[in-house]
Amino acid sequence: GNSVTQMEGPVTLSEEAFLTINCTYTATGYPSLFWYVQYPGEGLQLLLKATKADDKGSNKGFEATYRKETTSFHLEKGSVQVSDSAVYFCALNSGGSNYKLTFGKGTLLTVNP
Amino acid sequence: SAVISQKPSRDICQRGTSLTIQCQVDSQVTMMFWYRQQPGQSLTLIATANQGSEATYESGFVIDKFPISRPNLTFSTLTVSNMSPEDSSIYLCSVTPPSGLNTGELFFGEGSRLTVL
Numbered sequence: 589g590n591s592v593t594q595m596e597g598p599v600t601l602s603e604e605a606f607l608t609i610n611c612t613y614t615a616t617g618y619p620s621l622f623w624y625v626q627y628p629g630e631g632l633q634l635l636l637k638a639t640k641a642d643d644k645g646s647n648k649g650f651e652a653t654y655r656k657e658t659t660s661f662h663l664e665k666g667s668v669q670v671s672d673s674a675v676y677f678c679a680l681n682s683g684g685s686n687y688k689l690t691f692g693k694g695t696l697l698t699v700n701p
Numbered sequence: 702s703a704v705i706s707q708k709p710s711r712d713i714c715q716r717g718t719s720l721t722i723q724c725q726v727d728s729q730v731t732m733m734f735w736y737r738q739q740p741g742q743s744l745t746l747i748a749t750a751n752q753g754s755e756a757t758y759e760s761g762f763v764i765d766k767f768p769i770s771r772p773n774l775t776f777s778t779l780t781v782s783n784m785s786p787e788d789s790s791i792y793l794c795s796v797t798p799p800s801g802l803n804t805g806e807l808f809f810g811e812g813s814r815l816t817v818l
Contacts, residue, residue: 592743620805631705632744632793632809639805677744681805687732687797689807691743 590615594678594692601668601699609663609695611652611678619680621645621654621661622689626675635663635676668699703728703799705810713816719782722813724794729774731797734807735767738791747792750777784817791815 595610613619623635623645636645641656650665661678678692704727714720724733733750748756748769756769771777781788794810 622805624809629811631811632795634806637805687734687805687807688746688749689744691745693741693743 590619590680590682590690592678592680592690592692594676595695596693597695597697599695599697601697603670603699603701604667605699607663607665607668607672607697609676609678609697611661611663611692613659613661613678613680615659615680615682615690617682619682621652622679622681623650623652623661623663624677624679624691626677626694628674632677668697670699670701673697673699703730703796703808705794705796705808707794707810707813709813710811711814711816713818714784715818716785718784719780720784720815721778721780722792722794724777724779724810726775726796726799728799730799731774733771733777733797734795735769735777735779736793736795736809738793738812740789744793747779750779781815784815786817789815789817 591614620639622637624632625635626632636647638645638654644653652661652663675694675696677694679689706725708723735747736744738744746759747762748758750769750771752771768780791812791814793812795807
């Protein structure tokens with residue numbers, strides 16, 4: 589079956605530091621890959637996605653590249669802000685019209701001023 | 702996007718009781734799902750709520766424990782029956798995009814945090 593393994597948290601950074609949150613996956617076929625973010629007191633929301641190998645998803649300064657050869661989808665941001673403090677979830681579905689998501693455990697990021 | 706309202710946002714329940722969580726969406730959506738997030742764990746899909754018919758449950762989840770209703774395209778309920786402390790979790794409603802476009806994206810409610818004593 590499908591599974592997602594992401595970097596254990598919590599992660600604490602200073603403002604303007606570089607961020608990487610690792611995510612690797614196991615899946616059959618051609619999954620679509622996602623990063624969701626949950627800000628304090630809010631629901632999960634989609635941060636970015638990639639639907640095929642070598643695609644790069646990007647949003648709000650965050651990027652992740654779908655690497656089929658390493659089955660990875662690491663999240664990066666060059667300069668984090670205090671407002672980026674949140675829980676980040678890596679997820680996948682089986683692609684196509686399949687909406688069932690398999691999530692990683694989530695990584696809590698805290699950015700200090 | 703979709704605006705999803707879940708009620709209650711949190712509750713403290715006694716062992717052996719049941720609680721129903723409501724999910725209301727501001728637009729008609731094709732698919733609705735219920736997820737569970739246990740403390741320190743990832744989100745796990747409980748079931749797909751099907752309009753006008755029985756929900757489709759994932760392995761490890763059964764209708765007697767988690768009865769689900771979906772009377773129309775904007776509303777669903779999840780009941781957690783005969784609760785035990787192991788049911789203490791955040792329960793999340795999620796929906797497919799109201800546009801019907803197949804983007805793979807899901808929209809999530811803020812979740813209902815249940816604590817069972």
